[in-house]
Amino acid sequence: MNSFGRVFRVSIFGESHGISVGIVIDGCPAGIPLEPGDFEADFSRRKSGAKGTTPRKEPDVPRLMSGVFNGRTTGAPLMVLFENTNTRSRDYSQLKDIPRPGHADYTGHVKFGGYQDYRGGGHFSGRLTLGLVAAGVIAKKIIAPARVSASILEVGGSSDIEAALERAMENGDSIGGIIQCTISPVPAGLGEPFFDSVEAVMSHMIFSIPAIKGIEFGSGFRAAKMTGNEHNDNILSPDGTTETNYAGGINGGISNGNEIVFRVAVKPTSSTHRTQRTLNMATGKMVDLTVEGRHDTCIALRVPVVVEAAAAMVMADFMLQAQEVKRINESKSE
Amino acid sequence: MNSFGRVFRVSIFGESHGISVGIVIDGCPAGIPLEPGDFEADFSRRKSGAKGTTPRKEPDVPRLMSGVFNGRTTGAPLMVLFENTNTRSRDYSQLKDIPRPGHADYTGHVKFGGYQDYRGGGHFSGRLTLGLVAAGVIAKKIIAPARVSASILEVGGSSDIEAALERAMENGDSIGGIIQCTISPVPAGLGEPFFDSVEAVMSHMIFSIPAIKGIEFGSGFRAAKMTGNEHNDNILSPDGTTETNYAGGINGGISNGNEIVFRVAVKPTSSTHRTQRTLNMATGKMVDLTVEGRHDTCIALRVPVVVEAAAAMVMADFMLQAQEVKRINESKSE
Amino acid sequence: MNSFGRVFRVSIFGESHGISVGIVIDGCPAGIPLEPGDFEADFSRRKSGAKGTTPRKEPDVPRLMSGVFNGRTTGAPLMVLFENTNTRSRDYSQLKDIPRPGHADYTGHVKFGGYQDYRGGGHFSGRLTLGLVAAGVIAKKIIAPARVSASILEVGGSSDIEAALERAMENGDSIGGIIQCTISPVPAGLGEPFFDSVEAVMSHMIFSIPAIKGIEFGSGFRAAKMTGNEHNDNILSPDGTTETNYAGGINGGISNGNEIVFRVAVKPTSSTHRTQRTLNMATGKMVDLTVEGRHDTCIALRVPVVVEAAAAMVMADFMLQAQEVKRINESKSE
Amino acid sequence: MNSFGRVFRVSIFGESHGISVGIVIDGCPAGIPLEPGDFEADFSRRKSGAKGTTPRKEPDVPRLMSGVFNGRTTGAPLMVLFENTNTRSRDYSQLKDIPRPGHADYTGHVKFGGYQDYRGGGHFSGRLTLGLVAAGVIAKKIIAPARVSASILEVGGSSDIEAALERAMENGDSIGGIIQCTISPVPAGLGEPFFDSVEAVMSHMIFSIPAIKGIEFGSGFRAAKMTGNEHNDNILSPDGTTETNYAGGINGGISNGNEIVFRVAVKPTSSTHRTQRTLNMATGKMVDLTVEGRHDTCIALRVPVVVEAAAAMVMADFMLQAQEVKRINESKSE
DSSP: OOEEOSSSEEEEEEOTTSSEEEEEEESOOTTOBOOGGGGHHHHHHHSSOSTTSOOOOOOOOOEEEESEETTEEOSSOEEEEEEOOOOOOOOOHHHHHSOOTTSSHHHHHHHHTTOSOOGGGGGGSGGGHHHHHHHHHHHHHHHTTSEEEEEEEEETTBSOHHHHHHHHHHTTOOBOEEEEEEEESOOTTOSOSSTTOHHHHHHHHHTTSTTEEEEEETTGGGGGGSBHHHHOOOBOSTTOOBSSOTTTTEETTEEOSSOEEEEEEEOOOSOOSSEEEEEETTTTEEEEEEOOSOOOSOGGGGSHHHHHHHHHHHHHHHHHHHHHHHHHHHHHOO | OOEEOSSSEEEEEEOTTSSEEEEEEESOOTTOBOOGGGGHHHHHHHSSOSTTSOOOOOOOOOEEEESEETTEEOSSOEEEEEEOOOOOOOOOHHHHHSOOTTSSHHHHHHHTTTOSOOGGGGGGSGGGHHHHHHHHHHHHHHHTTSEEEEEEEEETTBSOHHHHHHHHHHTTOOBOEEEEEEEESOOTTOSOSSTTOHHHHHHHHHTTSTTEEEEEETTGGGGGGSBHHHHOOOBOSTTOOBSSOTTTTEETTEEOSSOEEEEEEEOOOSOOSSEEEEEETTTTEEEEEEOOSOOOSOGGGGSHHHHHHHHHHHHHHHHHHHHHHHHHHHHHOO | OOEEOSSSEEEEEEOTTSSEEEEEEESOOTTOBOOGGGGHHHHHHHOSOSTTSOOOOOOOOOEEEESEETTEEOSSOEEEEEEOOOOOOOOOHHHHHSOOTTSSHHHHHHHTTTOSOOGGGGGGSGGGHHHHHHHHHHHHHHHTTSEEEEEEEEETTBSOHHHHHHHHHHTTOOBOEEEEEEEESOOTTOSOSSTTOHHHHHHHHHTTSTTEEEEEETTGGGGGGSBHHHHOOOBOSTTOOBSSOTTTTEETTEEOSSOEEEEEEEOOOSOOSSEEEEEETTTTEEEEEEOOSOOOSOGGGGSHHHHHHHHHHHHHHHHHHHHHHHHHHHHHOO | OOEEOSSSEEEEEEOTTSSEEEEEEESOOTTOBOOGGGGHHHHHHHSSOSTTSOOOOOOOOOEEEESEETTEEOSSOEEEEEEOOOOOOOOOHHHHHSOOTTSSHHHHHHHHTTOSOOGGGGGGSGGGHHHHHHHHHHHHHHHTTSEEEEEEEEETTBSOHHHHHHHHHHTTOOBOEEEEEEEESOOTTOSOSSTTOHHHHHHHHHTTSTTEEEEEETTGGGGGGSBHHHHOOOBOSTTOOBSSOTTTTEETTEEOSSOEEEEEEEOOOSOOSSEEEEEETTTTEEEEEEOOSOOOSOGGGGSHHHHHHHHHHHHHHHHHHHHHHHHHHHHHOO
């Protein structure tokens, strides 16, 4: 349930304000050079601190607890651990009974019968994405020379991102955003016809990231307004290069060798400074709730590196699976 | 690879112009009444023949080859077989080397090294969704009283569907569409925090349907333009009912007891009457291609019942999994 | 639940006296030559008719319903169907309530709440192994030049098989047997350290065959009586060849390049001519039961080809997985 | 690859002489009381120190890094970590090139291309079973009132265990043993007809434990020498109680409500004081190898608690799966 992948397979664990968060990465090939410093660049992109993100500084120090020896992966499971040190010991007992609208407090309570760790979102926290980013760093090494690149297209409906952030901060409000991710160069032939189409597996992984509300590939929702004559991508050359890329690099669920393109919608941060109506589950009465503390004005700003990690993991898994097909095809089909 | 689900698990097989298509359904509880007539209503919704769909009449006669005894499911795998009878013996050898733009001809060729059944899309054909609809009929029985309902919101960018179809047919062109699906009533607590969130598993299944380019839950892409104060759904009552439903019935990946709502974008049918440029893979030269025969002007019209089936299967799987958690929680947590 | 394998993945369905039995084989590489005649040799080894087996002649005609095109596998799921034609329409209603000792009648009733197809063992029947043998025929092609070979070591405790059979037939009784299976040549490096060790996956598959009561690898139960100085296999050459093979070709769960050897115990056929005491589940009273018809005196005689098929499937799955590791190791570890 | 289970799912990681070993347990129901002291009894049974086991004292202190809150499981993944502290910094570089006969040194080298952590067996080490025992402690709580109990039947072919150990120690040799495991009371109806039969899943898990060479259920290999009239277990009462238990509590792969019984063979410890012939993989030449240090004379003595843990995990997984079937059967089959 907390695992994903067929060959390159990750399992996450942890709670925001518990002892630790982390990830186990299984199926990573042996011999890949890996050291703690390799994580820094992506971790700093995920970090808060920039304009529009919460000032809380989390000390994201990865500990490689297994699977690495003499600076290289061993082929055994790789466990990356982050011990939580910046968890203030303030009183969270209010959260136990009063679910914050837009958060998983209510659903977590129902699902786990009140036994969930409710502090700071617990196991539902965005802090769990730290493990995903760590796995993404390794996945990116596996898929090279393919490169995954995600960036913000717009926030709060505007591509003038600076202005949109300032407006939201003035209002004590939060805003959402749209992220575009591209992957290139991609070999043709990755993915499977139906249930494990590239779109299917990619969307599965992407929706594992908190706050994502939609995903579209290539032309996406615009395709619904187009005609077939406009939409078809003419094939231009024997290597499968197409004139346009409305397909987003995928036909029939299989990569066609062109750039893979998708966009995701990120909802506005649920925590704002506004007082909201909600339920006290202990008393069954309605109450006013003000979520204290400092929040990300636009959590979307921190999501691109998580989307990249997720996409890299999916591609690593597909590529590792594809080796076998190719080899067998070569050796048996004579 | 051609299987999906954890407890309610389906495996599809078959080719459009081969001997058969079908599905194996494993994990179906024993004792559910089932007879061939139960499939008729949904099969006829999927069928071609209406305005905007191809006039080809497929005789979709399901044969229950296993798993049913004395009119009820037995708990053993249920195999539903459709033998292909309407496969005209015309010459498909042209398709072998000349991939149709927008189809899986090129990617199938690359993936399977030229050994794929290329006739009429082969294993990539939309005809495979017949099995999904069959499994959906059974899944709908499992999830009752929850009801899944999908319908067309717009085609070719217009909600005047009749007019949009006529315009496209006049132009010998095709158009896409948007489908909305709702599920209700849904118990709170289905789904898992990360990789098996309701959105993750649902999108995985939905993107298995050919021609889908995007999916969004609740507010979807609109969320990216909203503020947090607008977007949060205030909780109104102890049963979790919310004032608005921007979340689409899901928080933190878990159903919150409100209606689940999502929309999918369907691209325009790839086959139109236009002559297109493409590649002859045998000669490596560019050629003109006109895809003959009669096509769906708007394949989206036939997709709602497939979306319903997919959604029902996902819900059945979640509900079967949820039984166990509930029972254990009840018995152990004292 | 009725599926097995990670890359080479099979799903079985069907009932002994229902409409059909069969198997879906997913993950089979494209381009492997395959025709109905390929199944004949192994099917005839599984068939009844020889001394000590039931005289019932089953017409085991495989229909390749998908996944084969122009005489080769396509890479899409391969469905092999066997329609049941020799199911006499006699009255099975007695079996509904009176479980035969040693059979799955009682457990099937409990598990499926009385809805199971109880005729002739239903889904529990050894007839389901027909699908396994079919998949084995394909798996054997994948693993070549590795060869799987299983044969009877002894029946009823005696290696004079002819005599043991005659004695049992005179007594109207049945006997069990021991089968040995060897696989060679096997590349070193297949399997995984713990849960997917060669022994773990092989035993999982082998115990899926009805009537198996034990499995041992290499020295097996004899190892428990040996000393370490006797048991260690000295390594003789750089290719890993060992002096002895007490390990059965596996160390730490991974194939070591020597012959893989295992033995399985098959219990005596449960149906004999003796009258037995059992329960009438409808009345809750004890009754006498005589199982009519003709039975295999020694079902073990028909099992070697099923063991071979099971072993070949496991090896095919491991080998298809191994390709990827090798390739990645080669390309990344510089 | 390093994971096992469908609902109650474990993932192991770590190396004997690396930084840590541990386990992630997913699918554990919420609300189960758990504290570090709960592990002590089983950990001490697994520990070395008794006669016939190595005197090395490992400080097996479990750290519950996630999934526990206020002394109860939360329903989120439970990670149990053991940091390695007693790893002497001696020179292991000899082991890099010279594989110990009977160990996984050679196969690990081949599989992981020389990148594996070769110190003390690395990821192949029996130290990894510490995580299994931890998971077993939790699984035992889930399956109560069912109780799993494993004990030594014989070592070195003798049931006078004391004498057998002394004889082996005098010779500087090692010996194997046979362990019997029983589970009771077991509800009827657990397991699946073929691939997920109780025997199949149990043997899969049991062969994950290092040094196991064979497994047999009920009559086991003795069944091969019995006749059907002897072997069938007469059913005595409506609750399925049988007169004998040659079936070992399982018919057709499904638990029949009687005690589940199986035996496993453990090979003699591979490391003895004898000098052995083996290969230097770096030079390709044969060399003499003496494995220094103190070894378990009979590793089998430490295995019963690991077998118990493995069996408890399998039962927990089956029982959690069974809840759902039961509930659905009850609610739908009217």
